[in-house]
Amino acid sequence: NASDFYAHAALETGCGFINATPNNILGKPELVSRFSQAGVPLAGDDLMSQIGATALHIGILEFLVSRGVKVSESYQLDVGGGSESIDTLERTRNLKREIKTQAVKSHVPYDFSLVSGSSDFVDFLVDGRDSFLYLKGRYFGGAEFSLDLKLGTQDSPNAGGILVDVIRGLKVAKDRGLGGPINEVCSYGFKRPPIHLSLGEALRGFRGFTGCT
DSSP states (O other): OHHHHHHHHHHHHTOOEEOOSSSOSTTOHHHHHHHHHHTOEEEOSSBOOTTOHHHHHHHHHHHHHHTTOEEEEEEEEEEEOSHHHHHIIIIIHHHHHHHHHHHHHTTSSSOOEEEEEEEEEOGGGTTEEEEEEEEEEEOGGGOEEEEEEEEEEESTTTTHHHHHHHHHHHHHHHHTTOOEEOHHHHHHHBSSOSSOOOHHHHHHHHHHHHTOO
16 A cells, blocks of 8 residues: 555656556556556566575576576575565565566476465574575486576665665666566566566667666
């Protein structure tokens, strides 16, 4: 409800709106249409961290697919001690898991077993987040491989760099009189954009749109 409230407030004031939360703002056709008609730019949904497990998971899978490796199963599980971790556990766990799983699966051109999402709150990690990634599959001649990886990050600043880029992108869109979802910004910075692109394609699209190098 809070995301909807702020989206409508942004629309009424003509201010570009960034939905960093997992709430499905861009999946509401009537609201999106109003942003487009008003010439107010919109970006979302669910901001992807600069060095988060979802981005890393996608990058590894894209690499394996490009090398002809067939992944059969994978998981990505997060534990953290920050406020987002406890909020995810108590209110949005299933939604976040659905979004992360679909975000990761969209980068692989075949079906495979996948679980991706936050799993628990660990108070003594404080502002830390530990992410555990596992992948299993086969390569040439049916040979098996597996990969286990742990990523440790400080949680609170992890989306800062991407958020600055997204703000810059919406300012460019606003200056050009564009309204509605800005696909070049959404595909680059979010887990659930209107159009899923590879990490490389999304980066090139964002740079081309903003003129950044």
